[in-house]
Amino acid sequence: xxxxxxxxxxxxxxxxxxxxxxxxxxxxxxxxxxxxxxxxxxxxxxxxxxxxxxxxxxxxxxxxxxxxxxxxxxxxxxxxxxxxxxxxxxxxxxxxxxxxxxxxxxxxxxxxxxxxxxxxxxxxxxxxxxxxxxxxxxxxxxxxxxxxxxxxxxxxxxxxxxxxxxxxxxxxxxxxxxxxxxxxxxxxxxxxxxxxxxxxxxxxxxxxxxxxxxxxxxxxxxxxxxxxxxxxxxxxxxxxxxxxxxxxxxxxxxxxxxxxxxxxxxxxxxxxxxxxxxxxxxxxxxxxxxxxxxxxxxxxxxxxxxxxxxxxxxxxxxxxxxxxxxxxx
Ligand SMILES: NC(=O)c1ccc[n+]([C@@H]2O[C@H](COP(=O)([O-])OP(=O)(O)OC[C@H]3O[C@@H](n4cnc5c(N)ncnc54)[C@H](OP(=O)(O)O)[C@@H]3O)[C@@H](O)[C@H]2O)c1
Numbered sequence: 001x002x003x004x005x006x007x008x009x010x011x012x013x014x015x016x017x018x019x020x021x022x023x024x025x026x027x028x029x030x031x032x033x034x035x036x037x038x039x040x041x042x043x044x045x046x047x048x049x050x051x052x053x054x055x056x057x058x059x060x061x062x063x064x065x066x067x068x069x070x071x072x073x074x075x076x077x078x079x080x081x082x083x084x085x086x087x088x089x090x091x092x093x094x095x096x097x098x099x100x101x102x103x104x105x106x107x108x109x110x111x112x113x114x115x116x117x118x119x120x121x122x123x124x125x126x127x128x129x130x131x132x133x134x135x136x137x138x139x140x141x142x143x144x145x146x147x148x149x150x151x152x153x154x155x156x157x158x159x160x161x162x163x164x165x166x167x168x169x170x171x172x173x174x175x176x177x178x179x180x181x182x183x184x185x186x187x188x189x190x191x192x193x194x195x196x197x198x199x200x201x202x203x204x205x206x207x208x209x210x211x212x213x214x215x216x217x218x219x220x221x222x223x224x225x226x227x228x229x230x231x232x233x234x235x236x237x238x239x240x241x242x243x244x245x246x247x248x249x250x251x252x253x254x255x256x257x258x259x260x261x262x263x264x265x266x267x268x269x270x271x272x273x274x275x276x277x278x279x280x281x282x283x284x285x286x287x288x289x290x291x292x293x294x295x296x297x298x299x300x301x302x303x304x305x306x307x308x309x310x311x312x313x314x315x316x317x318x319x320x321x322x323x324x325x326x327x328x329x
Pocket of ligand 1: 012013014015016017018019038039040042043044045065066067068069085089108109110111170171172173174177186
């Protein structure tokens with residue numbers, strides 16, 4: 001059922017990269033009643049505060065894009081925070097949404113829910129078929145719990161209360177609002193920062209860890225937001241045909257991947273870095289390939305609009321505008 005443009009929609013995590021893109025997408029579509037709270041205004045790990053928020057605002061729909069997110073270093077150093085905070089946010093929001101009559105909810109997971117050795121490209125049915133990557137296992141377990149919370153509430157209360165809680169699993173994302181922290185950012189923002197600094201300081205080369213041969217998939221965040229709204233708005237009959245009550249999540253990928261060397265060249269071009277790009281094969285490469293199978297979404301006629309080159313140019317423009325703000329430190 002397509003939502004009414006006046007529906008009251010709560011976007012949790014609206015200041016994050018994905019949440020802010022979801023708000024942009026909803027506003028561009030004409031939705032006029034979007035409710036938000038900053039982390040300071042509402043700590044989503046606080047059960048009583050989340051209950052009071054739902055009691056006061058009574059949203060009709062929820063996009064759950066709030067999470068404690070970080071790279072390998074942060075996940076390894078703070079595993080307790082990653083599992084506890086993510087479980088609490090999901091449990092509080094999904095339960096209070098149910099209690100307060102929210103009929104439609106979309107939970108955002110991550111490709112790290114899939115086993116470390118899942119066949120590539122990773123299909124939705126690879127979930128729970130093997131051991132997870134150990135570095136972010138606590139985070140991945142929390143994300144799997146989020147999917148299972150949605151499924152369990154649907155199974156128990158879907159018929160009686162008319163609820164329909166769905167999940168999407170994004171591939172690696174990039175775009176405006178990304179995190180450019182020197183030790184704690186994903187590969188695209190890390191490369192943008194390094195190439196930009198090399199250009200400004202007229203360095204003759206940028207050296208990248210590893211061989212440059214691993215393949216990775218990247219999706220521009222506004223495409224992710226578009227896919228999120230698309231899945232939320234999908235007719236229930238079609239969603240139910242494509243999913244199973246105990247395997248209800250949908251992958252969201254770009255559809256193809258690139259090598260790290262190709263990515264580095266594309267970032268260098270976006271920044272107009274004139275020096276050379278070299279690789280240090282003595283450093284670890286990580287998994288040879290991480291790629292989502294997004295054919296389920298493609299069969300529903302959703303395709304991403306922003307190719308890597310255009311997405312990198314847009315991302316770099318935003319980096320230039322915002323790089324001196326504290327958010328990017
Ligand atoms: N970025 C990617 O490449 C990627 C890839 C796959 C999946 N995802 C998924 O997409 C979702 C959003 O990711 P993102 O990249 O947009 O992350 P992000 O930029 O870090 O945004 C997360 C947001 O959640 C908020 N938040 C965290 N803890 C909170 C709490 N206790 N109470 C209230 N708000 C809280 C953060 O606020 P503060 O900053 O103020 O704490 C932030 O605004 C996550 O579920 C993530 O797993 C992201």
